[in-house]
Structures are given as structure tokens and as C-alpha cells.
Amino acid sequence: KQEVTQIPAALSVPEGENLVLNCSFTDSAIYNLQWFRQDPGKGLTSLLLIQSSQREQTSGRLNASLDKSSGRSTLYIAASQPGDSATYLCAALSSNSGYSTLTFGKGTMLLVSP
Amino acid sequence: EAQVTQNPRYLITVTGKKLTVTCSQNMNHEYMSWYRQDPGLGLRQIYYSMNVEVTDKGDVPEGYKVSRKEKRNFPLILESPSPNQTSLYFCASRPVGQETQYFGPGTRLLVL
Numbered sequence: 767k768q769e770v771t772q773i774p775a776a777l778s779v780p781e782g783e784n785l786v787l788n789c790s791f792t793d794s795a796i797y798n799l800q801w802f803r804q805d806p807g808k809g810l811t812s813l814l815l816i817q818s819s820q821r822e823q824t825s826g827r828l829n830a831s832l833d834k835s836s837g838r839s840t841l842y843i844a845a846s847q848p849g850d851s852a853t854y855l856c857a858a859l860s861s862n863s864g865y866s867t868l869t870f871g872k873g874t875m876l877l878v879s880p
Numbered sequence: 881e882a883q884v885t886q887n888p889r890y891l892i893t894v895t896g897k898k899l900t901v902t903c904s905q906n907m908n909h910e911y912m913s914w915y916r917q918d919p920g921l922g923l924r925q926i927y928y929s930m931n932v933e934v935t936d937k938g939d940v941p942e943g944y945k946v947s948r949k950e951k952r953n954f955p956l957i958l959e960s961p962s963p964n965q966t967s968l969y970f971c972a973s974r975p976v977g978q979e980t981q982y983f984g985p986g987t988r989l990l991v992l
Binding site for chain 1: 913915920921922923924925928938968970972980981982983984985986988
């Protein structure tokens with residue numbers, strides 16, 4: 767059964783810093799790895815999706831990498847801003863008894879202070 | 881606008897009183913699912929549906945029912961809610977294949 771772990775659970779940084787969020791998964795036979803953002807009390811917004819055949823994806827100040835062999839993904843946020851404060855979730859899409867299932871980590875709560 | 885909608889957004893109820901949380905998507909997605917999110921436990925899948933009349937259990941299906949009579953709708957039914965079902969519930973949809981998943985805004989449920 768797939769398990770997804772995110773480290774750290776919480777992170778506080780001053781504005782302008784570059785930062786890295788980590789995600790690890792136990793079953794490397796994934797279809798893709800997704801990063802989501804969740805604001806307090808709100809739904810999830812998809813940030814980046816990396817297919818299993820890809821190594822990284824970029825969107826603006828965000829860059830996500832994937833290393834299937836080691837079961838790891840990282841989300842790099844450049845020049846952080848207070849508006850980046852949110853919980854970041856990674857999720858692995860993998861096979862479960864013939865169907866694909868999205869397994870989530872518990873998230874990293876990020877606070878960027880002005 | 882492509883979206884997943886849930887109703888109600890907030891609900892307070894009492895133990896044993898049947899309730900239904902509706903979910904609807906306008907993107908013609910085949911796959912729909914329900915998750916609950918709890919502090920310290922993250923998001924866990926309750927049920928999912930690959931298409932009309934095809935549903936299956938996720939990781940935490942006990943105490944829940946679903947139906948998929950139409951492609952766009954996937955209601956979550958709590959026949960006899962209990963306080964341990966107090967949670968934040970999310971509905972999601974995506975097309976068949978390895979694509980990103982779209983989430984609804986969430987339904988916060990409190991069972992007294």
C-alpha cells in the first residue's frame with residue numbers, strides 16, 4: 767500500500783527566502799506525482815503535476831522534481847512571498863487493485879512572514 | 881466555468897440523523913471521489929467511482945454510502961452519522977487517465 771510522507775510538517779521563513787519542501791513515497795510504481803496548495807478552510811488547488819516519465823515541472827516561481835528510483839519529490843519555491851503562506855500537499859497516483867488511487871501526504875504548513 | 885460544487889458547505893447535525901452531501905461536476909469527468917480531511921491524519925479516500933453505476937470503497941468507507949446514477953453527480957450519504965464523522969469533506973473529479981484532480985470547496989460537518 768502506498769504511503770506518502772512530507773517533511774517538514776511546518777516551516778516558517780522570512781519573505782524572500784528560497785525554500786524546499788520534501789515528499790517521499792514508498793511505492794515507486796507511480797503514474798504521477800502532484801503538488802497541491804490548500805489555504806485555511808479552503809479546497810485544494812493543483813500546482814504542478816509530474817508524470818512518471820518526467821524529472822521536473824516548473825510554473826513561475828515553483829519547481830517540482832521527481833526521482834522515482836529513490837521515491838522522492840521536492841517542491842522548490844523561489845523568492846517566497848507572504849501570499850505563499852498555505853499548506854502544501856503532495857500526492858502520488860498509483861495502482862490499487864486495478865484502479866488508480868491518489869494517496870496524500872499530511873502536508874507542510876508554510877508561513878512566510880513579511 | 882469548469883468546477884466541482886458541493887452542498888452544503890457547512891452542516892451541523894445530531895447523531896443518527898441521515899444526511900446527504902451533494903457533489904456535482906460540469907467537466908464530463910468519468911472519475912469522482914470523496915475524501916475526508918482530519919488534523920494529523922491528512923486526506924483519506926472514502927469512496928470513488930470510475931463511471932456511472934461503478935463505485936468502490938476507498939481507505940475509510942465505514943459509515944458512508946455513495947451512488948453514481950448520473951455522470952455529473954456523486955452524493956455522499958451518511959445513513960446514521962456519528963461524532964467520529966465530524967470532519968472536512970472534499971469531493972473531487974478527473975478524467976480517466978493520469979491527469980490532475982479537481983477538488984470541490986469542501987463541506988465542514990459537525991456531528992453532535
